[in-house]
Amino acid sequence: DIQMTQSPSPLSASVGDRVTITCRASQNINRWLAWYQEKPGKAPNLLIYKASSLESGVPSRFSGSGSGTEFTLTISSLQPDDFATYYCQQYNTYPITFGQGTRLEIK
């Protein structure tokens, strides 16, 4: 199975900060990577797919990059609504696997 490792976790930041979360795959997954945001008591919400494509309706402060084994999710200017847990997911190879999650906390 492909292991997905996220860092850092947790991540402490302030409103207005630029933050980056990294996701590393144990094997090449090309660009078949998605990012999700999860808030307490709610289902995860798709932010980014195919490494860098922004899902419709997601604010443009979110962006993704990378290919192969290393990927990043960047939030350009943190808003209060962004404090949540973020997961990466590879869909290059079965079984589909997720990272362990990065909890983004208020500093």
Place this chain on the structure above:
Amino acid sequence: EVQLVESGGGLVQPGRSLRLSCTTSGFTFGDYAVNWVRQAPGKGLEWLGFIRSEAYGGTTEYAASVKGTFTISRDNSESIAYLQLNSLKTEDTALYYCTRANTGNYAGHFDYWGQGTLVTVSS
């Protein structure tokens, strides 16, 4: 509006079975693959498996951890997907989500999720 609504969760004894339903609306169900994902209390996301669309034969793929004990099926006429859980263990306690894949043939990324249904396995 695309909607997925899970149901069928509850408290069940170890060794028993349960069938979860994912009732959908707002899109052409038969054109899309459906995945099942679970989240144990306080833990991360675990993919369980998926079922391809009608055009791709409705075939399935499973995670090794559930292959042989969990079964995914679909009723395209009713726009419902199912997850049959057999031989349940306490470690199967989790919130179970169904998700829509962005494609009919691959598990893909998950553009819509249900709200989840809680399964608690305990004696």
